Amino acid sequence: MSAHDITCRELVEVITDFLEGALPVEQRDLVERHLAMCTWCATYLDQMRHTLRVTGQLREDDVPEPVLDALSHLFRTRHTHQGDA
Numbered sequence: 001m002s003a004h005d006i007t008c009r010e011l012v013e014v015i016t017d018f019l020e021g022a023l024p025v026e027q028r029d030l031v032e033r034h035l036a037m038c039t040w041c042a043t044y045l046d047q048m049r050h051t052l053r054v055t056g057q058l059r060e061d062d063v064p065e066p067v068l069d070a071l072s073h074l075f076r077t078r079h080t081h082q083g084d085a
C-alpha cells in the first residue's frame with residue numbers, strides 16, 4: 001500500500017481510457033498494478049473488454065440477451081457502487 005495506489009473507484013473512472021490505450025503510461029502502470037491485486041477490478045475489466053468488443057462489432061439487434069443483461073447489471077452495479085462510496 002502506498003499513496004500511489006489507485007482505488008477501485010478511480011480504476012472504474014479510467015477503465016475506458018485504459019481499454020482504448022488513451023491513458024498516460026504512468027496511470028496505465030497504476031491500473032495494471034491494481035488489477036494484479038484486485039479480483040473485483042480484474043473481473044470488471046474482463047467484462048468491459050468483452051462488452052466493448054461485442055457492442056463494437058455487432059448491430060444492436062444482434063446483441064444476445066445475456067449481453068444486454070450483463071450491460072444493465074453493470075450500470076446498476078455502478079450506481080450502487082457510487083451510492084455506497
Ligand SMILES: [Zn+2]
Binds near residue numbers: 007008011034038041
Ligand atoms: Zn479494485
